[in-house]
Amino acid sequence: LMFSRGQRGTPRTVALAPLVEAALDSVRPALPSMVQLVTHLSGAAAPVRVDPLQLEQVLLNLCINARDAITGAGSVTVAVRPLQADGLACASCSGTVSGECVELRVEDTGHGMTREVVERIFEPFFSTKADDKGTGMGLAMVHGIVHEHGGHVLVETEPGRGTRFRVLWPAEGTSPEEATSGAAQSSGTARQPRPALEGTVLVVDDEVAVGEFMRELLETRGLTATFVPGPQAALELVTTAPGCFDAVITD
Numbered sequence: 001l002m003f004s005r006g007q008r009g010t011p012r013t014v015a016l017a018p019l020v021e022a023a024l025d026s027v028r029p030a031l032p033s034m035v036q037l038v039t040h041l042s043g044a045a046a047p048v049r050v051d052p053l054q055l056e057q058v059l060l061n062l063c064i065n066a067r068d069a070i071t072g073a074g075s076v077t078v079a080v081r082p083l084q085a086d087g088l089a090c091a092s093c094s095g096t097v098s099g100e101c102v103e104l105r106v107e108d109t110g111h112g113m114t115r116e117v118v119e120r121i122f123e124p125f126f127s128t129k130a131d132d133k134g135t136g137m138g139l140a141m142v143h144g145i146v147h148e149h150g151g152h153v154l155v156e157t158e159p160g161r162g163t164r165f166r167v168l169w170p171a172e173g174t175s176p177e178e179a180t181s182g183a184a185q186s187s188g189t190a191r192q193p194r195p196a197l198e199g200t201v202l203v204v205d206d207e208v209a210v211g212e213f214m215r216e217l218l219e220t221r222g223l224t225a226t227f228v229p230g231p232q233a234a235l236e237l238v239t240t241a242p243g244c245f246d247a248v249i250t251d
Helices: 016-030 052-068 138-148 176-181 208-220 231-240
Strands: 012-014 035-041 048-050 074-089 096-108 152-157 163-170 200-204 224-228 247-250
Touching: 012 016, 016 035, 016 048, 016 052, 016 074, 016 096, 048 052, 048 163, 052 074, 052 096, 052 138, 052 163, 074 152, 074 163, 138 152, 138 163, 200 208, 200 231, 208 224, 224 231, 231 247
Parallel strands: 035 074, 200 224, 200 247
Antiparallel strands: 012 048, 074 096, 096 163, 152 163
16 A cells, blocks of 8 residues: 555654664564674764655565575675765666765675566565565565655665665755754655646556556556456457557556
8 A cells, every 4th residue: 555555654854874773673573593684874864854664664674675585694784874876777767866865775695686586676566585475565665665755776786696775865955963853854845746647547467466456556646547357358448449548558
């Protein structure tokens, strides 16, 4: 629901390092004893505007993915630092990232990923894990939460050489000291509501859960969406009313 409906929670202007440090209390019990948690949390980073509970969801999902990528002993590193981005490429939306950011990095010493897997990891329900190890929605939630807060995600990985997720949050124009005191919680620039879309879309997918999810997602954005579970039904619809649909989304 958080991913599909764009729920932003209640963003506040906060210093990221102490927020991450507090959220790590939820992460540590999820790591086995052979996996070391390493932290580098810079208090010099500018504040960001984020919902604390959603930030915790992002951190927890990234750390769980890091844990599951490690076989046997290893380490998960969580870091916060200021960053001046210059033309970096977001792995989940392909947008270009520039400007003053605060980076949240989660890095593991696990098995890494191929380029083909990286291209799909933010898709809802996509997973390389066994059926009993997740729903495939963890990184989709990361994508949804981060982008609703104006951020982006970078991924650096190679098979056999671990993975590094870098979440870049746009920096606010206040100092970390002001943010932690609570005086600047209302000083950030509010993002404009996302405009509603217009049009009629046909969704074709042989997985009913995926198709219904896409239909609901499109309708929350203002579109009129119809889902059919196969190509023959889609062909009949388009043949009967050729001008009925503005777009078709199909696997």
